[in-house]
Amino acid sequence: MTKTALITGATSGLGYDFVQLFAKDGYNLVLVARNSQRLQEIKKSLPKIEVTVIAKDLSVPGAAKEVFEETERKGIAIDVLVNNAGFGLMGKFDELDIQKQMNMISLNIAALTELTHYALSGMKLRESGRILNVASTAAFQPGPLMAVYYASKAFVLSFSEALSEELAGSRVTVTALCPGATSTNFGAVANVEGTKMFSRAMASDDVAKKGYAALMKGKRVIVTGGLNKAGAIGAKFMPRSMAAKVAKYVAGEK
Template identity: 75%
Template sequence: MKKTALITGATSGLGYEFVKLLSKDGFDLVLVARNQQKLEEIKQTFSNIQVTVIAKDLSIAGAAKEVFREMEDKQIDIDILVNNAGFGLMGKFDELDIHKQTEMIQLNITALTELTYYFLPGFKRKNHGRILNVASTAAFQPGPLMAVYYATKAFVLSFSEALVEELNGSGVTVTTLCPGATKTNFASIANVEGTKMFSNAMSSDIVAQKGYEAMMSGKRVVITGGLNKAGAYSAKFLPRSLAAKIAKYVAREK
């Protein structure tokens, strides 16, 4: 019996790379994103697998539950959950639009948490399931000029690592992908393309491959790139005030 993976933010960037990797391994797919037309275009490229598309804006309260209910109604059993959807914003906290920042919290934290909550019981009943939560190296320190974004990714990492311990022996694995700067449309949306942090961005296919391999092997956390690993680990030992200053420096223009 074929297994099915659900991917959020599936139409571009890392999400689309996960779509390609999972389809290559023969998984049926459920693709969730806002753009119906783009979802349909992607669906038409596959003939060997079953692809279900759901046009849903997960930054809207209640959308995650609607996705889960649609899976129940269509009797689609999910085996892999890839919580990839998310976005960031560059700027001082009090100068950015508060509505956009609360949308970021809703998407990066609440939707991810709710989808995990709704699908996890089914995974546990089967004694099998894989969850991949996309965080960031931003999770390891405070992030001036992207304060809310960094905080959302710190939540994702902490939440995911806690679940690993709760689920020990259940057959369900939770993997957190922590990439550094990656060549996706994230940079243009967040307005960080011209900053120091994106001067050596990794390609999205390489980052996705590392995350996919880690998920399939049940690894707890994967940080992509040698410099990113060094930065993440060093942040654990630096005073948080200094880590914040470094994060502010790399957020500035080149």
């Protein structure tokens, strides 16, 4: 039977590249993002598979539940969940809009956690399933000037690794994808395009391909790119205070 993947943040960047990878492998898709016109365009571009689009702002409390209920009403079982939607913001914590930062926590953490909960119950019943949570290399250290974003991704990584261990020995896997700077709309949304951290961004389709391969192998954590891997390892062996200084340095202008 044809499997179905639900992808959040499917309208651009990594999410859009995941859509292409799953479609190529013949998956049916449930695509979630806010821009309904773009979702419809993507659906039209994929005539050979069944595509359900759900236009939803996942930062609104209750939105993740509404998405899941819509899949249930349509009788869709989610075989693969890709929690990809997320955004960052550059600036001092106290100077950034607090509502935007709270929305970031709602999207990057709360919606991801809730969708995982709802999808996991069906996966456990069917004794099969895969979950890909998009974290970041930001997960490995504190991030001055993007404090809430880095902390949100630390949550995603810790949560995914813990869940993966809870599910060890079952046929349900959880993979955390940790990209470094990647060429998508993220840089413009977060206002980080002119920073040192974005001076070497990886191609989005390359990052998505590596994440997809790791997901299909059931790997726990994948850091994309040699430099990013070295950075993640370095952060593990550095005092956290020093790692925070390095993160602050790379958040500075080129």
